[in-house]
Amino acid sequence: MELLPNAASFYRSTLLDDVMPFWLRHGLDAEHGGILTALDRDGSLLDSDKSVWFQGRAGWMFATLFNTVEPRDEWLAAAQSCVTFLRAHCFAPDGKMYFSVTREGLPLRMRRYAFSECFAAIAFAAHTRASGDAMCKEDAVRCYRSFLHYSFTPGATPAKYEPxxxxxxxxxxxxxxxxxxxxxxxxxxxxxxxxxxxxxxxxxxxxxxxxxxxxxxxxxxxxxxxxxxxxxxxxxxxxxxxxxxxxxxxxxxxxxxxxxxxxxxxxxxxxxxxxxxxxxx
Structure with missing residues (x-):
């Protein structure tokens, strides 16, 4: 009967006292914004390229902690950095989102599916609640609409399989x-x-x-x-x-x-x- 209470306490302390401080200390990119996504266990940088999925996931995580655990300024600032980087660098001219970009935000890879849009949508949505930024609400809705289009509209993306x-x-x-x-x-x-x-x-x-x-x-x-x-x-x-x-x-x-x-x-x-x-x- 003690397993679940002990597990909850362990996971909470690990998240708040270990995982999040690690990413705040080593992951946030003070120069270009957003978050670096390829770190070794000691925090050293393995690759400076940035996963677009991770920008959205991290932005969602920081904003959700702010919304549900404690309104810490460092969490809100980290979420803001991620959503600002997403908005500035992770959309192609046609509105579809990239899969990966350079540290500076130059495009590297576009995938056929639209899951970057999902992670961006949840980041924008959580940041709307944290900051009251109405533009983020519009961005969240736009990203989900784009996901729906590319995922369920016949012919919107190249076919994965032959007929x-x-x-x-x-x-x-x-x-x-x-x-x-x-x-x-x-x-x-x-x-x-x-x-x-x-x-x-x-x-x-x-x-x-x-x-x-x-x-x-x-x-x-x-x-x-x-x-x-x-x-x-x-x-x-x-x-x-x-x-x-x-x-x-x-x-x-x-x-x-x-x-x-x-x-x-x-x-x-x-x-x-x-x-x-x-x-x-």
Missing amino acids: TRPMKGIGPLMMGIVTAQELRENLGDVTIDGRSCSEWIDGFIAELRRDFFKEDLDALMEVVTPEGGVLDHIDGRTLNPGHAIECAWFIMHEGRIREDSELISFGCQILDAMWARGWDE
């Missing part, structure tokens, strides 16, 4: 759920492209349940046919228990927010099934 064997992956649904949850938490249940955050979440969970969770296999698939069929090939048979457990967490979190026991039960069903799949006896 011979079309398939769809679970990743965009998962990212759609958790990003909408963070926007709703920090901005309210805002409407984006005609649906509220809660409505987007409902739709993504419904598709995940209908097409990706297979009762007969007791498994959450990573990829399926566009209609939700099982692909009896290596791509289709490959499972990722860690990824699926992350998905279960998002669904259970939504169930807890809504006090919806059925959603919690569904998340637990995925967790139990994929824990068993991943556990090495």
Whole structure:
């Protein structure tokens, strides 16, 4: 019975007294803004290139600590540095976000998918709540709208597979759920492209349940046919228990927010099934 209270205390102290001081001391880029993302365990710099995902994740983390733990000036300043760097350097002229940039913010790599937009959206949303910056709210909504466009509009991105064997992956649904949850938490249940955050979440969970969770296999698939069929090939048979457990967490979190026991039960069903799949006896 003492395990969970002790774990909570351990994780809290490790986060606040070890992890965050490390990144504040070694990661923040005082010269160019944003955060350096390739550090050795002693804080020395391994590579000065910057992950755009990390700019958003770090900005969200600093702002969320400010919002939920304690309003420390150093956390708000760190979040501001990350969102300012995102806004100034991480968008291509057409509005799509890069995957990586140089330390100064020059573009290095663009990926076909739009997950940089998700991490930027949650950073902008959390910083809106922390700072009251109305422009950040607009940026958060714009980033989520861009994610929706590139992830679910046919032809918006280059096809990953040839038409011979079309398939769809679970990743965009998962990212759609958790990003909408963070926007709703920090901005309210805002409407984006005609649906509220809660409505987007409902739709993504419904598709995940209908097409990706297979009762007969007791498994959450990573990829399926566009209609939700099982692909009896290596791509289709490959499972990722860690990824699926992350998905279960998002669904259970939504169930807890809504006090919806059925959603919690569904998340637990995925967790139990994929824990068993991943556990090495």
